[in-house]
Amino acid sequence: MAKIYLTDTTLRDGSHTVSHQFSPEDVAKVAKALDEAGIDLIEIGHGDGLTGSTINYGFSNYKELDVIRAAAGVVKRAKVTVLLIPGIGSVEDLEEAVHAGATAVRVATHVTEADVAEQHIKAAKKMGLWTVGFLMMAHMADAERVLQEAKKMESYGADVVYCTDSAGAMLPADVTEKISLLKANLSIPIGFHSHNNLGLAIANSIAAVDAGATYIDGSLSGLGAGAGNTPTDTLVAVFNRMGLEHGADLYKTMDASTEALAPVLLSKGVTAQTNLDALICGYAGVYSSFMLHARRASARFGVDLRDILIELGRRRAVGGQEDWIIEVANEIAQNKVK
């Protein structure tokens, strides 16, 4: 399987959840954590993209260029990415975003209207940006039509083209059909962006990868419009379990949720959604009854709770045996396990 590149959109699609009120300080905190976790593209800004801060889409209290500067000031490896919906934002807005530090753009249109992205994609390429074509509401067109529109974006110079399930309406079989056709007929990489309205965000991301997509979106704790996006934390865990190559570190991605994002959300009265204790139990293959004693052993021996659970899973522990948990924690503390 080809390497997967992850885009995290917590700070863009997720900003719908906080009515577009991520401050430059919030963005710096979360973007830094995502960058350190190895996420490849970090999308930031208003939920509706450049200059989305209007009476129609909801005003932000913060200046878009300050937000971009905040991200660009802390991100060392990832591409600082902005969303441009032609008709909301313009080529001039994109130029300003680039001066503020953006290094990639996703140019988004309705799935049947790629044409309106031509000048924006061409301009973005001239500015030297990594340029992604983003076909929204992809469930509304059949696979053949999605391909036609994607080919247009490819012909304008897009580096990647996305099939975007904006309404969270696609089933895995739909994803397989659309991505397979794109893969068979395009020379550029294919991306997939999901929403979790039908509880299928992770499954559809797997289907997309199986069909040949190599760019996959998520957001920390699944923050995003509707039922939210694919949770990046869960996505990384599942991709690890599938043995896929990608650049992200699972623990650091989880930490970005709990240590960077959660306090930011709490300050706005919003709660993060992924149950990370449950995630690590599922990842390790141990029942939730292990959690209590594992947490105690983690504190007692000063070792990461997750390391204990994963090692217990490896040893195929069945019940929540306290003695065994202590033994494992002790061995990890003494570096006998790795």
Next chain:
Amino acid sequence: MAKIYLTDTTLRDGSHTVSHQFSPEDVAKVAKALDEAGIDLIEIGHGDGLTGSTINYGFSNYKELDVIRAAAGVVKRAKVTVLLIPGIGSVEDLEEAVHAGATAVRVATHVTEADVAEQHIKAAKKMGLWTVGFLMMAHMADAERVLQEAKKMESYGADVVYCTDSAGAMLPADVTEKISLLKANLSIPIGFHSHNNLGLAIANSIAAVDAGATYIDGSLSGLGAGAGNTPTDTLVAVFNRMGLEHGADLYKTMDASTEALAPVLLSKGVTAQTNLDALICGYAGVYSSFMLHARRASARFGVDLRDILIELGRRRAVGGQEDWIIEVANEIAQNKVK
């Protein structure tokens, strides 16, 4: 595809979420709503099954037999189902449950220990119960071993045998492998029970059905241990979208979440999890920006919000056009749309 039979375990696995404190009144309210929604089996009782109310597993303030009576008193079509984990509960406990009104039992063992269920399954069959063998932590055994254990349960007389992903640790490919092997080698129907720790509960349920399972579990709003079970509401929506035959009504299942379960949870300080607005948008294939005007039109014309959204999806609406939404609501009110 064969008909699917749904088991809802809100009132059993979901009782972990409320520390096993569903009262007989709570159970009557939710069980009645589930029965009216067309759920085939309604599982009730302590999260750890018959006589689970102990210092080890957590005391309930309510008598188990009162809870069973409460359900049996309101359920007209579904099977009132109890869980029996040999070692926690006994054959005598099951007899009392039957006297109180239970009509089905799930006899549960660790995936490699079907043997301990022999006397319980045989006794249950003698009592005339619909008897389900329930192989827990199925991710810990390979497909061949799961089959061996399932065959034992079949030989004891089980009517159905379940592959149970207690830890939420299975990937769709694991489910496909295990269920396919069971399907090819057993004469009785196959069931699947999922947890959502890896965000794959719905996807794994689809994989199970595709591989031949006909009994699928869920719980309202995904209530349950760990990250919760497969949300029954979402499951019904996805099965409808897949064109599968099953007995449940989508709206009534959603109503069971919002009108029966949510007030019960609220009284215990717990919030239901499924975003049903987002679910219906994904089901209808419309973007969440429709919601505001659709809600207003629903109130103005006295028609179900869900009918409006589904009709807008059918008409392939793209934006959240207010005029169009009013037109659709008006037509529904005048019975011009059905």
